[in-house]
Amino acid sequence: MINIADAPIGVFDSGVGGLTVAREIMRQIPNERIVYFGDTARVPYGSKSRETITRFSKQIVRFLKTYDVKTIVVACNTASAYALDTLEKEIDIPIIGVVKPGAKVASDATRNGKIGVIGTEATIGSQIYTQYIKEINPEATIYGKACPLFCPLVEEGLWQDPVTDEIARRYLSELIDIDIDTLILGCTHYPLIHSTVAKIMGEGVTLVNPAYETARELKEMLEKNNLLQTTPPALGSNQYQFFVSDGAEKFKHFANSIIQYGILSAKTINIEEY
């Protein structure tokens, strides 16, 4: 009899950013197998529309299901904001995004009720963090700020650089003026410039990385549904598989700078066929 717990977890993102979420899953539930998909042919998602992101996300879910995944993690804030509702209605396995977990932590963390969210144009425009936080903490006030240059700066490797400092100061100044005490890093690229954002926001502001809480909620959900893998994978088994829609070699290079487990292989597939 096939044990569903043996099935892999599907994780997807517009590109490499979701690796910060995959990394957290690897850390917290190390027995699990993961099939990761990065949509590198159509990256970035953050400046595109709900219709387009939803169409792309549906194709990816169809692809991941060919690997008989037991659950799917939408490791992209933009796709979580725009497509999660639609995806939930269409598939018969549990699916979780990164927005709700991030909103929960921020709601718990704030003391003065003023929460900032930084993310892509799409994520901020969707007001999805505001909506989730208000459900938990109706008294909270949420300030969103789109930071479109952060992703290209991260992808260019300028994680600690005067230019990134300057751009961050411009984006974040209004959040400082408003006196927020909690800031959600609402894009999976942003944990990579955590130290820059922390320096500019100052010690009084708690930075929330939704990746940690997402992995925690994933673990809880798997346990509740008897889907948690309790035995380590067999030696030599292909525990982590990576697929992209373009540039597997380049992806591997970037991925290896984020994930310490060693990306054994990454394969390019034509996602438009799904």
Add this chain to the structure above:
Amino acid sequence: MINIADAPIGVFDSGVGGLTVAREIMRQIPNERIVYFGDTARVPYGSKSRETITRFSKQIVRFLKTYDVKTIVVACNTASAYALDTLEKEIDIPIIGVVKPGAKVASDATRNGKIGVIGTEATIGSQIYTQYIKEINPEATIYGKACPLFCPLVEEGLWQDPVTDEIARRYLSELIDIDIDTLILGCTHYPLIHSTVAKIMGEGVTLVNPAYETARELKEMLEKNNLLQTTPPALGSNQYQFFVSDGAEKFKHFANSIIQYGILSAKTINIEEY
């Protein structure tokens, strides 16, 4: 009898950048009709692979042919670098890119034989400018430099900004050290930061914008093939039509900052269906 000269010119780009080429065509041959396509759902192209860019470009050519275009202008350096050869073999109408015209002007303009090219990772990696320039001027030495942050900075509107200055100084310093006297703006976004690049390179360096020469070669080619439209379009006719794969409203907004003719309409289509 249908006059082929009445047919529109198809122009495509990965997004909005190709509008700098469309603008030049509108200026130089104002009687022509244009069908423009910007692949805003999958922009940018500059960091993606030859296979992917070629697949995307073929879909776009199929779309443009549904408008019975008499010729196609690949108004994107990356697509010109990667896909033009393949496209030429597959279609029965003339097709021109922006690389060859740019290479020609630079070959004519240089006095010391040292030519710089700036562009996307893909365009620079392809060495296509080097190849074309060497055909015209075998003595020339060509120095390519990828500038991946220029496009996001332009799209963020930082056309004249200290951050763009700083990034430009970093990208361009080695070209200054090498003492080039001619620099090709090998990406359709770059004419929008012409003044920044000119300031940093100094007066001794000639900047080449391939858009101008592309429009000139297009005109020559149309004349030679008796395809030039000699009469102005009828009043009220839809002379310029714009299509995108995502975000028609946003495209219109950006397009209107580049083209002064007024973008009457932009329509979103699903390019993956072509």
